[in-house]
Amino acid sequence: MSTTETLTPAVPYRQREFHAFESEGTQFVYLVPSGAIFALDKIGLEILDRIKEVSPTREELVRFLLELGYQPGEINTALMELEHSEVIQRGDVVAEKPRLPGKTFPLQRVVLNITNQCNLACTYCYEYSEDKISKTEGKPKYMTSSVAEASIDMLIKESGDRPSIHVTFFGGETLLNFPMLRSSLDYAKRKCAEVGKHVEFSLTTNATLLTEQVVDFLAEHKVGVTVSIDGNRELNDKMRVFADGRGSYDVIVPRIKMLLERHKTNSIGARVTLSSGVSHVRRIYEHLTKEIGFYAVGFSPATAKPNRLYSIGETKMGNVLEGFEDLAWEYRDWAIAGRHHGFTNVNDTLKELHSGISKAYPCGAGLGLLGVGTAGDINLCHRFVDSDVGQMGHVQKGGVDHAARDEFLNTHHIGARYDCHTCWARPVCAGGCYHEAFIHYGDTSAATLHYCDWIRGWNDLCLRIYGEISLRNPSFLDRFSEN
């Protein structure tokens, strides 16, 4: 036995967690859980392939690389870089337990459900459909300004040293309570000016109640607007109907065009809910951008139990991924040409991949965001408002229930989601939407396993697109660095 062997036990190299992908002939690795993306050169690839094939010791690996013609110096550097970046390691890989975030995570946003009433009766709506979980009996139909103001005070108090906070107005149909929205927006601005914080606003609307006065107010106060619309008349009116079954398309389109014409001070996006009859991604996208003039369009499947008629189902979700892929490649072409493309699903994912996000939680619910119901009850997010699940206090009766919030955060951390521990997509997914999990499995802490393949497919696609843009037009990615 040589001296070297005596001093260094023959520990085999192992690959650590990463997702390898290729773009334009270049090999990349997406490291898990860090979320770092590296392009590998030839020696890096040789090393990874060799480790995958035979798990060699360092001596065996070095000998193999020397035989391929690499110099000792470059072999040493490559191994050192791969080891320190946690792409490979000597000895068995033992997953590190993710750490819990600090207890004092400051609040950044409240979503105020300022009414639980709606003038539409969309079949799939999670607030009114068969899968409804909110219990609005005995709760006021409209939030009063005193409740809204208490919510804003709570946000300011709980936001700690954050310089900027955000108030989202939500419903029901948000604009049914426009007078109160107006007064609470003014209140938030006044209070934030007093304490030296910046405040931003956004709302979601079905567009039926947009008037010039309303739009001018939104434009004046730079309120970001998300409009729910599902495509052209035929597609939109399948689900988005008035209580008498009449479609909403003809009512909303002229109003949306007026909104896009008059409101230029913040982003206005379309939000499409995909369901069993509405899964024509490109057709919808083209209609909303070209015919109506939206700058950005985002898609999301309806949250529903699988046996609901409007549930999108596995086959249709396959079609949706195809449709997404088709639009995503178009996004890539436009990005390489330096042009804006309005498919926000790609844009949002690329932004997360660019920063290298590694999420402890799937979203900000309960962490930086809380929902408030019309009566002032605080809940996990707007989707759980007024339900029995995720209750976290009352804005006028003691504010945030920190014990409940901590309990929720401890039990929903990625470290507690065992299904996710071997998945390479967990830095961006972290287990999926709590509401989606609750509707499917009756448990907010369950991972949304019915979407796993879909999410991995989507993130792999976006990684390949990201890699290609990084090679062919890297300056395009600078826009994702602005925060």
Added chain:
Amino acid sequence: MHSMKPINRKARSVEAAVIAATGDVQALQQRGGEGKVYYPMGCTLNFTPGWEVDVSGGTAGLCQPVERDLFDCHLGCGWPAQVPDHLNNAPDWTDKCASAANDWRKVDIVFP
């Protein structure tokens, strides 16, 4: 990095950490860039001899004997100063030197 190129922001943070953990020691002059000599602010503004240049960028007033390198250098700045092991073997070596600026001649010479 040579064998892998950082692409996203997180990868650049990883790269910085890797370089910090594995990078070679560099001579002070190598970090100046654009023909400028680099010497750290702070140390040379105080009386801390042993640097390659003094506060004016010159070399005339430098402390010559390696025994006079003070522990500011190797503790505060990571400079490989020639100081005794003052934790274990020579805990009293600066006892007579209350102020380095005035008493540096009183620093003991420690023989191994």
